[in-house]
Amino acid sequence: MTRSAQTLRSCLLAAVLLLPGGCYYAHVARGQASLLVHRQPIDHVLADPATDAAIADRLKLALQARRFASDALGLPRNGSYTRYVDLHRPYVVWNVFATPAYSIKAVNHCFPIAGCVAYRGYFSQVQATREADRLRAQGNDVSVGGVPAYSTLGWFDDPVLSSMLRWDDDELAGEVFHELAHQRVYVAGDTAFNESYATFVQRQGLDDWRHARGLGPVDPRGDRMEAAFTHLVIDFRQSLADIYAGGGDTAALAEKKRAAFADFRERYARWRDADFAGDKRYDAWVAGDLNNASLLPFGLYEQWVPAFTALFAQVHGNWSAFHARVAALARKPKQARQAELEALATSTCATPCG
Incomplete structure (x- = not known):
């Protein structure tokens, strides 16, 4: 994993x-x-x-x-x-x-x-x-x-x-x-921004590093599977939130929670076999002792990666200009920062381009 x-x-x-x-x-x-x-x-x-x-x-x-x-x-x-x-x-x-x-x-x-x-x-x-x-x-x-x-x-x-x-x-x-x-x-206090920025730097930096060393690009299969699995978990986390928001007595909530985790394990197996047959890198984690807290880290690393991808394309891959733009974003109030990130994430260069 x-x-x-x-x-x-x-x-x-x-x-x-x-x-x-x-x-x-x-x-x-x-x-x-x-x-x-x-x-x-x-x-x-x-x-x-x-x-x-x-x-x-x-x-x-x-x-x-x-x-x-x-x-x-x-x-x-x-x-x-x-x-x-x-x-x-x-x-x-x-x-x-x-x-x-x-x-x-x-x-x-x-x-x-x-x-x-x-x-x-x-x-x-x-x-x-x-x-x-x-x-x-x-x-x-x-x-x-x-x-x-x-x-x-x-x-x-x-x-x-x-x-x-x-x-x-x-x-x-x-x-x-x-x-x-x-x-x-x-x-301070914006984990999704911090981790998405660092994750973009890690991934783009690794591409540059491999190119400088005469190596081919990173095999995208691992990143694709990780992104797809993250979305699977985030969707499950939202379904849990909906269950908990529905209320009910403790016994009823406990049964719905148990059933939801069982259903998630079944959906994971179907997804893995359909899209990534033979790759069992997440099997041990899914089969483990999952609970609400296990799901917390997912999405924090990737949420704004498309936005930073678009920003990097806008500055034509100039690292100094990119970091300066990120620093300017960091100085903005959180609401304004998120609005700009959302606009970047839905722009034409939210996936590698230009």
Whole structure:
């Protein structure tokens, strides 16, 4: 299953980390401090004869992508992704999502600068599990997802993490582009804008990266399947919202909810076999312990990608002009920003053109 479908990336800011008091803030501060302490310059890791050859190859690729991001894509030129941390665990952060039992609206968490987000991130899986248990005890639906990478939005020089090295070349390079895009433009409290912008930069940047390396374009089948699956889940999420809006006693709602999830699994199997026969990348997720909270991340990464595609075409693929236009959008009030994004998304260049 793709990373964007599994979980929502975290954005943990220095302003949050340095807030006094509070067990959660103290936990996040310790986790971020640990990363800072254990960072090593990648050049030093590569010069160490004890470094595993496979790890060295991945780190060399990360540095190449890092340079390309600034030289060719107009992304920040700083110390991010020039250092390495071996986490000795599969993920850097675990995100905890929650919704009421009969609602698809997230239990939001609000922070300075970052704004409100639909999750809380924990550097410890044990603490994430404790938070999940606490939220379940309140009657919420809860989902926990591991996060291989996150951004501090330029407050610190984010390192390459060992959790990122298990990806293939395209995923690793694309992740560097994605996280650096967050450092270039970020709007507090507008996750769909932030993630759609970074996702466009990741995808278009990866196309440019592959072209510069003499490679063919990315196979579009994976993106097509991910987009189609995302729409399938979003449609299901809306059908759940309609069920919950209809009201009823708890027993009746519980039965309708159970039946809806069963129907979704059947519709998924029919869709997969009809359109993507033999591709089972989403089977394990669909067969798992799904609930309202499991559905929260879907759509946040793709909602405005057509709008940014059109914007990129309008500036004829000029990255500097593109980022400037995005920054101008970011400065607008949310209602005006969304109106312009909607207009862009329905324009003639909402799919690659020009």
